[in-house]
Amino acid sequence: MKLIVGLTVLLSAVALISADLECSIPLDEKAEIPQGWINMTQVCTDALKKQIQTEIGASYEYLEMAAYFSQDVVNRPGFAELFFKSAREEREHGIKLIEYLTMRGGNLQEGVHKLISVPYKEEKYEIKFDGVSALKHAVEMETAVTKSIRALIETCENDNNDYHLVDYLTGVYLEEQHKGTRELAGKLTTLKKMENSHGKLAEFLFDKQL
Ligand SMILES: [Fe+2]
Numbered sequence: 001m002k003l004i005v006g007l008t009v010l011l012s013a014v015a016l017i018s019a020d021l022e023c024s025i026p027l028d029e030k031a032e033i034p035q036g037w038i039n040m041t042q043v044c045t046d047a048l049k050k051q052i053q054t055e056i057g058a059s060y061e062y063l064e065m066a067a068y069f070s071q072d073v074v075n076r077p078g079f080a081e082l083f084f085k086s087a088r089e090e091r092e093h094g095i096k097l098i099e100y101l102t103m104r105g106g107n108l109q110e111g112v113h114k115l116i117s118v119p120y121k122e123e124k125y126e127i128k129f130d131g132v133s134a135l136k137h138a139v140e141m142e143t144a145v146t147k148s149i150r151a152l153i154e155t156c157e158n159d160n161n162d163y164h165l166v167d168y169l170t171g172v173y174l175e176e177q178h179k180g181t182r183e184l185a186g187k188l189t190t191l192k193k194m195e196n197s198h199g200k201l202a203e204f205l206f207d208k209q210l
Contacts, residue, residue, distance in 0.1 A: 035105075041156075043159045048100070053116070056091065058141055058145055059094065062084075079131060086180075101115075131207065132192060132195065132203075152169060191203065
């Protein structure tokens with residue numbers, strides 16, 4: 001009996017403490033934070049948001065390619081792994097830019113979900129690709145991403161001399177883009193050369209190498 005009474009008292013005490021700890025600040029109440037430190041312009045912010053969508057979009061495309069090569073009827077595990085890795089990298093690029101944007105106090109009032117939603121694109125490449133056309137598509141995609149980063153750099157430099165962002169994009173993003181694109185271009189050359197001498201066997205051998 002004493003045990004039951006003790007437990008009841010304990011549970012009541014816990015309930016009271018929990019009620020005290022409940023947050024009573026309404027969710028829509030905004031803290032009054034000085035805004036002077038937020039110095040990215042709207043034009044630059046919008047361009048950065050667009051780049052986030054581009055990175056996430058590239059991640060989806062790589063995922064689609066990886067899934068294609070993973071199928072039992074295609075069975076190219078090397079290509080699948082290469083494109084799964086690329087999809088993870090592009091997603092990581094998107095995340096890094098989101099972190100940058102929020103570090104600079106980027107305005108997300110129009111909805112966070114819009115930041116990572118990618119406009120639906122009609123299928124724009126042949127889904128039944130072989131190794132060569134997949135690598136070719138990857139090089140073209142990386143070239144488009146590089147072009148888009150360069151445009152973002154230009155926008156943020158011209159609009160507000162935002163050298164911190166420009167430096168980050170030039171030093172981190174462009175460096176990775178150039179290296180990654182060169183790697184893909186090299187792979188494409190090797191596979192094409194192998195196909196010239198080994199015909200259809202080349203893709204099988206190349207996939208093993210990957
Ligand atoms: Fe990227």
